[in-house]
Amino acid sequence: MLNAYTSDEIRAAERKLMARLPEGTLMGRAAAGLAVACARALPRVYGARVLLLVGAGDNGGDTLYAGALLARRGARVDAVLAAPRAHAGGLAALRRAGGRAAGLPDGPPDADPRLTGLVRRADLIMDGLVGIGGSGALREPYAALARLAGGAPGVVVAVDVPSGVDASTGEIAGEAVRAHLTVTFGAVKAGLLVDPGASRAGTLLPVDIGLGPDLPEPGVVALTGAEVAGLLPRPGAESDKYRRGVVGVVAGSDRFTGAAVLAVGGAVRAGAGLVRFAGAADPVRQVRARWPEAVTKIIAPEEGVAEVGRVQAWVLGPGMGTGDGALELARAVLATDVPVLVDADGLTVTAREPGLLRRRAPTLITPHAGELGRLLDVPAGDVEARRLHHARRAAAEFGVTVLLKGSTTVVAEEGGPVRVNRTGTPWLATGGTGDVLAGIAGAYLAAGLACADAAACAAHVHGLAGRAAATGPEGGEAPIAAMDVAERLPAAVRALTSGS
Numbered sequence: 001m002l003n004a005y006t007s008d009e010i011r012a013a014e015r016k017l018m019a020r021l022p023e024g025t026l027m028g029r030a031a032a033g034l035a036v037a038c039a040r041a042l043p044r045v046y047g048a049r050v051l052l053l054v055g056a057g058d059n060g061g062d063t064l065y066a067g068a069l070l071a072r073r074g075a076r077v078d079a080v081l082a083a084p085r086a087h088a089g090g091l092a093a094l095r096r097a098g099g100r101a102a103g104l105p106d107g108p109p110d111a112d113p114r115l116t117g118l119v120r121r122a123d124l125i126m127d128g129l130v131g132i133g134g135s136g137a138l139r140e141p142y143a144a145l146a147r148l149a150g151g152a153p154g155v156v157v158a159v160d161v162p163s164g165v166d167a168s169t170g171e172i173a174g175e176a177v178r179a180h181l182t183v184t185f186g187a188v189k190a191g192l193l194v195d196p197g198a199s200r201a202g203t204l205l206p207v208d209i210g211l212g213p214d215l216p217e218p219g220v221v222a223l224t225g226a227e228v229a230g231l232l233p234r235p236g237a238e239s240d241k242y243r244r245g246v247v248g249v250v251a252g253s254d255r256f257t258g259a260a261v262l263a264v265g266g267a268v269r270a271g272a273g274l275v276r277f278a279g280a281a282d283p284v285r286q287v288r289a290r291w292p293e294a295v296t297k298i299i300a301p302e303e304g305v306a307e308v309g310r311v312q313a314w315v316l317g318p319g320m321g322t323g324d325g326a327l328e329l330a331r332a333v334l335a336t337d338v339p340v341l342v343d344a345d346g347l348t349v350t351a352r353e354p355g356l357l358r359r360r361a362p363t364l365i366t367p368h369a370g371e372l373g374r375l376l377d378v379p380a381g382d383v384e385a386r387r388l389h390h391a392r393r394a395a396a397e398f399g400v401t402v403l404l405k406g407s408t409t410v411v412a413e414e415g416g417p418v419r420v421n422r423t424g425t426p427w428l429a430t431g432g433t434g435d436v437l438a439g440i441a442g443a444y445l446a447a448g449l450a451c452a453d454a455a456a457c458a459a460h461v462h463g464l465a466g467r468a469a470a471t472g473p474e475g476g477e478a479p480i481a482a483m484d485v486a487e488r489l490p491a492a493v494r495a496l497t498s499g500s
């Protein structure tokens with residue numbers, strides 16, 4: 001499990017550890033790790049041009065000390081001091097090692113030829129403007145420096161966090177540095193795992209400074225492949241199709257048939273013992289043609305789902321439409337006493353009667369930002385910008401588990417850490433992949449996994465299958481279709497469970 005923490009949690013752990021160690025020990029460890037990471041990111045240290053962007057706090061201190069270590073190995077190190085004040089010990093160390101440091105020009109930094117020249121020529125830029133002490137939008141001149149670093153040809157290394165990214169949440173209020181590599185100290189910060197912050201961090205490189213024993217239970221985690229493999233349902237000698245889990249899928253409409261085919265495909269390929277599909281005549285025909293494994297039944301909304309047969313979990317919603325008939329079906333499915341996954345149109349109709357989500361049996365909702373925004377009555381853009389906040393809020397408000405789809409998929413439930421999925425690929429942002437995901441998670445629910453486990457495993461496996469579909473044996477990447485993801489599921493699960 002990769003555990004991630006807020007700035008306050010890191011600070012509290014640092015305080016406890018610092019009380020037991022001589023002053024400066026932690027910064028020494030951080031700077032040493034940072035210097036090693038920067039040296040590895042350069043073809044060679046001797047003669048390399050290194051530019052330090054230095055803020056007033058300890059983040060700047062780490063940067064100055066690391067710059068001093070590189071200067072001692074023959075790098076040409078220049079520091080730009082963004083504030084009138086800089087870490088005194090770090091600055092002295094840099095100068096002793098032969099590095100140079102200067103303040104900012106009077107005018108705008110991006111109009112200063114000396115500064116733009118340093119940025120253009122730098123083989124590596126260390127962003128030490130602000131770390132976990134940052135709050136709100138980057139102020140000038142820090143924001144201008146972050147913009148300058150954005151256009152630099154060299155490697156950009158963020159010190160602890162890319163400046164401008166909220167270390168606790170991943171939110172970005174204004175400008176933010178875009179790094180190739182983030183060297184983060186003590187423990188991973190939650191904001192480095194969640195977009196929009198995660199996509200500014202580049203590759204994450206944690207440096208151990210000895211905080212481990214002082215850290216609390218994490219509020220954000222990412223499961224490893226081995227942990228997901230351990231959770232995935234696996235048939236035993238005694239298993240039959242009913243014990244492996246029967247999943248009911250209520251999806252599609254005479255207008256939208258593809259979603260039904262894709263959701264059933266996700267469930268079949270994820271290993272459901274049996275898929276019972278119920279819907280309008282047209283999607284039933286399509287599902288039977290593509291997935292003869294599924295048992296199908298044509299239903300009218302007023303009939304409900306009582307005659308569909310026994311299931312251990314329902315998937316409700318993909319392509320089912322948003323009219324009164326769809327709402328009637330949603331009421332029927334949500335009135336059952338088995339776990340229900342509500343997706344897509346199912347969420348749109350439920351937003352008209354959110355009380356339906358308050359059930360005794362477990363409920364998993366799988367919205368994208370727009371759907372969650374409708375449920376919470378906030379704009380989709382705000383959900384995208386504050387993913388952790390809104391996923392947690394919906395979990396608490398509706399008493400459900402929330403899998404919020406998008407650039408970083410997060411799974412939130414009350415009383416547990418948020419699980420962040422790290423296997424996705426931007427190629428998955430294409431129509432129908434969400435329907436496949438719903439089918440996978442529904443199969444795992446039917447097999448008996450708890451909502452958060454089913455959701456986290458489904459997101460992980462779906463991401464791996466998406467990547468495998470985008471990356472062929474020839475190398476490179478190419479666009480994918482949703483059905484490719486369903487088709488790649490068995491190979492992705494095989495790779496995961498074999499540990500490769």
Ligand SMILES: NC(=O)C1=CN([C@@H]2O[C@H](COP(=O)(O)OP(=O)(O)OC[C@H]3O[C@@H](n4cnc5c(N)ncnc54)[C@H](OP(=O)(O)O)[C@@H]3O)[C@@H](O)[C@H]2O)[C@@H](O)CC1
Pocket residue numbers: 011014015018026027028030055056057058059060062129130131132133134135136137138139140142159160161185209
């Ligand atoms: N603690 C430890 O043991 C260890 C800590 N370590 C390191 O220390 C870092 C934390 O250092 P820190 O606490 O000094 O805060 P830091 O991130 O440098 O920022 C504060 C400065 O930023 C400024 N500022 C804030 N917001 C701003 C904005 N929006 N726009 C512009 N400026 C803004 C703020 O200005 P002010 O608001 O006070 O005017 C203040 O000057 C941590 O990330 C890690 O790198 C490691 O060495 C390991 C051991």
Ligand SMILES: [K+]
Pocket residue numbers: 059127128129130131158159160161162163
């Ligand atoms: K930084």
